[in-house]
Amino acid sequence: MIEVINLTKKFGAKLAVDNVSFKVNDGEIFGFLGPNGAGKSTTIKMITGLLSPDEGKIMVGGVDRLKDPISAKKKISYVPDNPDIYEKMTGKFYLSFIGKSYGLASEEIEKRSMEYAKIFEIENDLSAYIESYSHGMKQKITLIGALIVDPDILILDEPMVGLDAKSSYNLKKIMRERCDRGKSVFFSTHVMEVAENLCDTIAIINKGKLITVGSLEDLKEKAKDEGSLEKIFLELTDEESN
Template identity: 60%
Template sequence: MIEFKNVSKVFSKGVKAVDNISFTIEEGEIFGFLGPNGAGKSTSLKMMVGILEQTEGKITVNGVDTLENSIEVKEMISYVPDNPDIYTKMTGIKYLNFIADIYGIDEKVRKEKIEEYNQKLELGDAIYSTIDSYSHGMRQKLVLIGALITSPKVLILDEPMVGLDVKTSFNLKNILREFADSGNTVIFSTHVMEVAEKICDKLVIINKGKIAFCGKLSELKTEEHSNEDLEKIFLELTDNEKI
């Protein structure tokens, strides 16, 4: 379980990117972060991972405080940022083995995991080529494979569908569902309303650093919004700001 309690993040010059937000994410859930550009989505994810420290409030991952025990938290998490930095002179397979070495993954297990997720995400023989020859979509596939082979308890993805083709996006959605159904937690931000609508168990909509909604989609689609799709409801909740 992940808990945010009265969390705020203030940057230089008093800019409050996240403003006193609180929510809980249960084990086994796919939890979506939605909001316009600059709403505080990526900042919230980075605080959850421990890349940024919150200015106020408390964040816990499976009962562990992210500030007091940051290493223990990081051991439970795999994180894919929206623009990941990877070692482009490595081959894909060398990069994945590098990740596996960091996490101490057994040779037999890593081989099985790499083969499994390479097949599902269809990077194919490109895994043996240097990363500097990869397209954006291929790099995205590689970092997703790297995140999945560590078998984390919590998988945090910032805009994971960007750059992926239709088939790979479909396969990734199935992977995330299977991962959550095994008792793990998936948290991701997205600009693709259809993705959030189809696979999220719960979602939070953030606007100008504040929570505009948090809960199940069925709760969002009240009688007032019963015939509206998520995109239209989103625009109403965020004052028609661009996503």
Template identity: 50%
Template sequence: MIQVNGFSKIYGDKTVVNNITFTARDGAITGFIGHNGAGKSTTIKAITGVIKPTQGTILINGIDIAKDALNAKRQFGYVSDSPDHFLRLTGLEYLNFMADIYDTPSEGRAAFIENYGNRFGIYDSLNNKLLSYSHGMRQKVMIMGALIHEPSVWILDEPLTGLDPQSAFELKQMMREHVEKGNSVFFSTHVLEVAEKLCDEICIIKCGELLYHGTLDDLKATHKSQASLENIFLELTETKESEGS
């Protein structure tokens, strides 16, 4: 579970995120959507401990990441929005490196690598260097590396970018399987159709303000004239822009 309480981030005289509160609960896929520059990346960086909040607290499975960063970070797997890391390692070397960081037993990591490698269709390529991989193949390895210690909380920043249709399908299945075990998934996406079909709950952020947090059914109930999440999102964000102009 991720609990964000009164989180704000201010740089100089600019408020990037303003006093937002939400929970990505266990047993649910929570989608995080907003335009470029809305504050998504800043929020995710704070959740993962990359940056510190100006104010507010962030708890991962009840652990305050500002006070106990190491234990908080052991609770989650994080896939960033770029897969271009450690390119001179082979896929297998990278996965073992990540497994070593999290003290993953050798028996468990081998089974994980074989299972996920086959599901993503890259098992036979893991002895090749990441530098030789396509963007999509690198993305698959980064996903595997983030999840190899089997964390209860998944934090995924645009995880479907660059994936082929079969691999995107597999990842969505994995996300659903993960929350069905009572775990949590928090992911950002620009593909609203995916969010609408996959998410149990939605967070919509605009200009650093949290416009909505709740179920898609509740959101649609308050926008009965709108047929899709895309239409509701455009209405909400356009209204916010109009109010701010």
């Protein structure tokens, strides 16, 4: 679903992403881990089209993201780590705006919006303006907007931040159900327990370089450690720093 080949991005003299390559397969939950400033969000923004790489190639659902960005973007939904959404819209109008941008009929938008609003327990708040929402509610309405279009690829940057325990549980369940239908989820997180329990494949990036990618068992073998993902993550990133 996603293939990143020799991706590189500089900001002035700073090399933010250094020759990174990986592949996210159909039906896979792919966790993208790294310390603060490691290059996670920069990589995600290049995949989604918010940033242009200096070098490299990005394939999204078989489409070259750099050559045909519109077709590539139609295959994904993206939720950033800090949702910056239209606060002067009501929740309902925002979801209608997102759905129609992807070509959904009004009836389908309303049906899917209510389905997910009930799951995330904000069905009674859709008529309110987004500016009145708490941070957690803004995270929920952004997630709902991403889910109603039923994309082939769901890209989430720190999706659990701001969510209550029940909503986090429901989101993890939705992520797995989507992959069971052959779709893909690519997400970054600082919560090692979530990545350990949820991901089929895990990639770790540090200082712009991809340190390792594989299943949890692959990572344990590389680190020569049968401990938790958190312990392995700290060992691998510490080794890279030395």
